Amino acid sequence: MIDFSLPADLEAERDRIRRFVIDKIVPYERDPRLTAHGPNDELRQELVELARAEKLLTIQAPVELGGRGLGHVEQAVLYEAAGWSTLGPVAMNCAAPDEGNMFLLSKVANPDQIDRYLMPVITGQQRSVFAMTEPDGAGSDPDQLATTATFDGTNFTINGRKWLITGADGAKTWIIMARLAANPHLPEGPTLFLADGDAAPAGGIVIERTMNTMDRNYVGGHGVVRFENLTLPRESVLGETGQALRYAQLRLAPARLTHCMRWLGAAERAQSIAVEHARTRTAFGKTIGEHEGVSFMLADNEIALHQCRLTIWHACWLMDQGHKARHESSMAKSFVSEELFKVADRCVQVLGGIGISDETVVEMIFRDMRAFRLYDGPTEVHKWAIGRKVLRK
Numbered sequence: 379m380i381d382f383s384l385p386a387d388l389e390a391e392r393d394r395i396r397r398f399v400i401d402k403i404v405p406y407e408r409d410p411r412l413t414a415h416g417p418n419d420e421l422r423q424e425l426v427e428l429a430r431a432e433k434l435l436t437i438q439a440p441v442e443l444g445g446r447g448l449g450h451v452e453q454a455v456l457y458e459a460a461g462w463s464t465l466g467p468v469a470m471n472c473a474a475p476d477e478g479n480m481f482l483l484s485k486v487a488n489p490d491q492i493d494r495y496l497m498p499v500i501t502g503q504q505r506s507v508f509a510m511t512e513p514d515g516a517g518s519d520p521d522q523l524a525t526t527a528t529f530d531g532t533n534f535t536i537n538g539r540k541w542l543i544t545g546a547d548g549a550k551t552w553i554i555m556a557r558l559a560a561n562p563h564l565p566e567g568p569t570l571f572l573a574d575g576d577a578a579p580a581g582g583i584v585i586e587r588t589m590n591t592m593d594r595n596y597v598g599g600h601g602v603v604r605f606e607n608l609t610l611p612r613e614s615v616l617g618e619t620g621q622a623l624r625y626a627q628l629r630l631a632p633a634r635l636t637h638c639m640r641w642l643g644a645a646e647r648a649q650s651i652a653v654e655h656a657r658t659r660t661a662f663g664k665t666i667g668e669h670e671g672v673s674f675m676l677a678d679n680e681i682a683l684h685q686c687r688l689t690i691w692h693a694c695w696l697m698d699q700g701h702k703a704r705h706e707s708s709m710a711k712s713f714v715s716e717e718l719f720k721v722a723d724r725c726v727q728v729l730g731g732i733g734i735s736d737e738t739v740v741e742m743i744f745r746d747m748r749a750f751r752l753y754d755g756p757t758e759v760h761k762w763a764i765g766r767k768v769l770r771k
């Protein structure tokens with residue numbers, strides 16, 4: 379049986395979140411604390427308190443850690459509503475990279491690590507980073523991981539350089555991927571380490587700079603980071619040594635879907651602005667919406683939004699049934715990121731010249747969304763993996 383209906387309480391919560399974002403969060407989109415490097419920490423904290431007051435903070439966290447333990451389909455419905463503003467997920471503490479990091483830590487961290495590194499992120503007190511990508515090493519191909527860790531039986535020493543690390547500046551919970559060298563104590567290979575951004579010894583974690591990028595929706599922007607003899611105790615290993623790539627996959631499948639959910643909400647917002655413009659702006663004796671060239675663009679958007687939602691819901695439904703849905707989430711990520719970017723582009727086109735100005739939020743959505751086709755696997759890498767699976771069949 380295929381049942382597309384949503385429970386009434388889920389629909390009501392979706393509508394409440396959409397209302398919250400429109401009434402309380404959208405006004406912050408012109409706040410100067412939304413900088414070229416994303417919302418700053420002061421703005422983030424203010425937004426987080428608004429969500430906390432509405433009992434909408436970190437609702438996705440497991441029940442035993444204070445959340446509602448949302449299923450994947452429930453997340454899809456509620457994150458889409460939150461995504462109406464790119465600041466919505468920031469307020470509700472379900473934005474990247476914290477959302478994916480919280481998911482990973484809730485699955486792999488031990489009780490001490492949960493207390494020290496996860497709970498302060500769940501309660502909105504501190505932010506987290508996932509540091510994998512490197513200028514001369516790991517990127518699309520994580521096997522190229524060049525950051526090294528050595529172990530002397532007591533401590534690890536980490537050295538290497540990373541970039542594109544979202545939220546690096548000001549984050550306290552650090553998840554660092556490094557290659558553990560052969561040693562007589564522990565299995566070697568790519569390993570995840572937890573570090574405290576504040577407590578790291580001077581020089582251990584060096585934020586070289588925050589990169590200037592075309593997006594500005596992630597708190598703290600994207601940093602270039604150097605690990606310089608970062609010394610960590612044995613208990614800083616997250617999970618088991620040598621298992622980092624497996625844990626990264628565990629994080630990625632749901633995390634790439636939650637990107638799809640949030641961006642779907644943002645694309646819907648852009649479409650609503652384009653529709654309003656098409657209804658009211660006139661050219662050649664009628665509204666521009668009455669010109670087929672424009673109505674077809676809006677129709678293409680409507681079709682794409684619908685297809686994206688169905689694709690997301692299907693992958694989420696599979697995961698709710700206990701499937702890993704790696705193939706489906708990979709198809710969803712590549713399809714949704716490409717389609718939604720076309721939606722945003724057509725919205726810019728419908729708006730005419732003002733489409734590229736900040737007279738509306740469409741321009742910001744267009745720029746912010748561009749990176750979605752790259753992170754959590756560029757489209758080509760997903761297609762490459764999908765193609766290999768197709769050929770194996």
Ligand SMILES: Cc1cc2nc3c(=O)[nH]c(=O)nc-3n(C[C@H](O)[C@H](O)[C@H](O)COP(=O)(O)OP(=O)(O)OC[C@H]3O[C@@H](n4cnc5c(N)ncnc54)[C@H](O)[C@@H]3O)c2cc1C
Nearest residue numbers: 508509510511517518542543544749752753754756758762
């Ligand atoms: C906004 C943003 C935020 C990010 N945040 C983080 C973060 O918090 N932490 C982190 O560790 N990383 C982060 N990243 C990095 C992101 O994960 C990488 O950009 C991504 O994995 C691609 O790696 P790369 O940039 O090194 O591209 P490369 O690996 O150099 O690839 C470049 C291009 O080559 C092509 N390509 C590569 N492999 C294949 C293939 N097999 N088949 C066909 N084409 C291929 C693709 O078109 C790809 O875009 C972020 C990136 C962005 C843009």
